[in-house]
Amino acid sequence: MKSHGVYHLFVYGSLRSGFHSHAYEYISRFFTLTGPAKVQGKLVDMGSYPAGIPAEEDQYITGELYRI
Numbered sequence: 001m002k003s004h005g006v007y008h009l010f011v012y013g014s015l016r017s018g019f020h021s022h023a024y025e026y027i028s029r030f031f032t033l034t035g036p037a038k039v040q041g042k043l044v045d046m047g048s049y050p051a052g053i054p055a056e057e058d059q060y061i062t063g064e065l066y067r068i
Contacts, residue, residue, distance in 0.1 A: 010039055012052060012063030027066060037065035 009031060014021045017033065038060040043050040052061050 007068040008034070009066045009068055010037055010063055011066065012043075012061050013050060016064050031066035031068050034065040034067050036062070038062045 009027070011024075011027065013019075015023050015027060017024065017028065039052070040055060040059065041052045041061045042055040042057070042059045043052055043061060
């Protein structure tokens, strides 16, 4: 039997546990919360929602890490 690897998913904004959006309800049902996390990057305004992009500067996006 082939083993499937362990993957990690970083989420930010309304996908985090405190917001209880429909997307979060799905994430919390099937993924395991590892804890708070941050990634080097910055948020840019996309109108209705922010997008995270890589940044070389000392900027970080805070969020949560899930194990899949």
